[in-house]
Amino acid sequence: PTNEAEVEVFSVPSYACQRRTTLENRNTVLTDALSLLAENAELSAEEGRGVAFRRAAAVLKVLPEPVTDMTQLRGLPCLGEHSLRVIKDILENGASSEVESTKQSERFKALKVLTGVFGVGAKTADRWIREGIHDLQQLKDSRQTLNRAQRAGLEHYDDINQPVSKAEADAIGEIVEEAVASVLPGAQVTLIGGFRRGKLSGHDVDFLITHPEEGREVGLMPKIVSWLESQGFLLYQKTTRNSYLESDDGPARPCSNMDRFERCFSVFKLDEDEKRRAGQTQSHHASAEDGGLKPWRAVRVDLVVSPISQFAFALLGWTGSKLFERELRRWAGHEKTMSLSSHALYDNTQRTYLRATSEEEIFAHLGLDYIPPSERNA
Ligand code: CTP
Ligand code: MN
Ligand code: MN
Ligand code: MN
Known part of the structure; x- marks a missing residue:
């Protein structure tokens, strides 16, 4: 050279x-x-x-x-x-x-502001822009009917659009652990999404919940949500049953226990006190006594419950990044004639499900070197 x-x-x-x-x-x-x-x-x-x-x-x-x-x-x-x-x-x-x-275009700026409202996707934002709504004031002044998610999104707009720190994610984690331990002892909580990849901030906090005995996780999400609600931790929640049957995840067919995934999109009310209990020494929010500012913030939290038999697939599928996940599925389909989802891995040639109890096994089935979460930040 x-x-x-x-x-x-x-x-x-x-x-x-x-x-x-x-x-x-x-x-x-x-x-x-x-x-x-x-x-x-x-x-x-x-x-x-x-x-x-x-x-x-x-x-x-x-x-x-x-x-x-x-x-x-x-x-x-x-x-x-x-x-x-x-x-x-x-x-x-x-x-x-x-x-x-x-960056300067009015359309892009409006799309960013409007989709910054939790519950508003690109389609809704586009429709509003065509109706002359470009910012939050115009949205509030318009007579648009907002759904429950969008009303919560508008109400907590500033908090939800402020990045969540690792300390806040840990504080939320302690609350979720307490909720889960209270309603189903032995159930396990795992931090997923960007924080599992080692990110220091995120737009939300994601958790995967399972129980080591297959079947014990059935009906768990409503119990967790009730506990959280009774303690005043939830500003908004919407629990949905697994959408696997309607999803476009490919030809992988659901087996009998595959209609059990439940997901909860929520907005938590995180007290500054909770954050301190979780180990953060200094609070940057003014206390109520100091200046009338609210001593809490709203944080977006996603909860997913998976049966233990699908845990490794759920863990891999929910750790991200979104591009990494997309590329895993493209690799599976195009290079291996397999279908990968957050529930299962199906070999379309052998017409069989490939079992796995760890992420390492799934990478091995796919003929890929194991990539740890901290190196999935594609
Ligand atoms: N995910 C999914 N289905 C959805 C939404 C998200 O499977 N409807 C998965 C994504 O593929 C990703 C994980 O959930 O693997 C986390 O998604 P998200 O919270 O949106 O992104 P993060 O990587 O956690 O980034 P951020 O810090 O912005 O939250
Ligand atoms: Mn949005
Ligand atoms: Mn996330
Ligand atoms: Mn999420």
């Missing part, structure tokens, strides 16, 4: 589930830009374009050094013409004109 034109050339496997993606990212300027375009595409019902930008950003996240020259990107997977144009613009001009104009 003595060539004077030499630049570092990277080699990266094409599926995110073949790669180790830590939270250390040397290319945040580029990945933030591509993520913003992905978000804009997703909010505009252009899912394909969204995935393409997410895949491109994920490739840049694993590069060991900041990209300084387009030649370093030769041979890398998932970098389409459009993503390469954005990267080139940033390397040459310090910013991407497309990203900057998207």
Whole structure:
């Protein structure tokens, strides 16, 4: 290697589930830009374009050094013409004109604000924008009928859009542990989602709940929710039965115990006192006595209950990242002729379910090296 034109050339496997993606990212300027375009595409019902930008950003996240020259990107997977144009613009001009104009666009700003309301998706936001609603004041002034989730989302807008810290996630974890221990001793609570991947903040806190004896988890969610409600911990909750039967997870057929997954979308009321009990020494919120500010905050929390027979699949499916999950399913389908869901792994060639009691076994069934949660931050 003595060539004077030499630049570092990277080699990266094409599926995110073949790669180790830590939270250390040397290319945040580029990945933030591509993520913003992905978000804009997703909010505009252009899912394909969204995935393409997410895949491109994920490739840049694993590069060991900041990209300084387009030649370093030769041979890398998932970098389409459009993503390469954005990267080139940033390397040459310090910013991407497309990203900057998207950020400034009234439509993007309105979509962001409106979908920031819990319970509001891209479709609803789009409809409101077509009716002339671009911000929260206009939403409040309009005579739109809001559902229960959206009313809670509007009421707790600022809290819900403020990132959740690890200390707050731990405090919520203690409350959930107490609830679960009270209604079903022996049941187990596992932190999932971004916090399991080692993130220091998140948009919500996610928990998976199971019991080591198959069947004992049946009917558990309503009991947990009742306990939490009786203690005043819930500002909002909606419990849904498993939607597996209606999902588009592929040809994997549910077996008899597969209608048991239950999920609860909720908004917790977290007292500053609870946070201190969980080990945080200093509170940044003013106390009620200090200045009339409320001594609590609203936090989005997702709870999932799984039977122990599906626990490993649920754990893998709910740890994320969303792109990592998508890539696992794409790998399973395209490279292994298998169907992976949060419930099961089905081999379409052998026409059989592949059992697993750990995430390691699922990676092995898929012919992949095991990737720990902290390296699934694609
Ligand atoms: N998930 C899912 N079905 C949904 C929503 C989420 O299976 N309807 C999964 C996602 O694929 C992800 C996990 O649940 O693996 C957590 O999702 P989410 O809380 O949205 O994302 P996080 O990775 O936890 O990121 P954040 O910190 O923003 O919460
Ligand atoms: Mn939303
Ligand atoms: Mn989460
Ligand atoms: Mn979640």
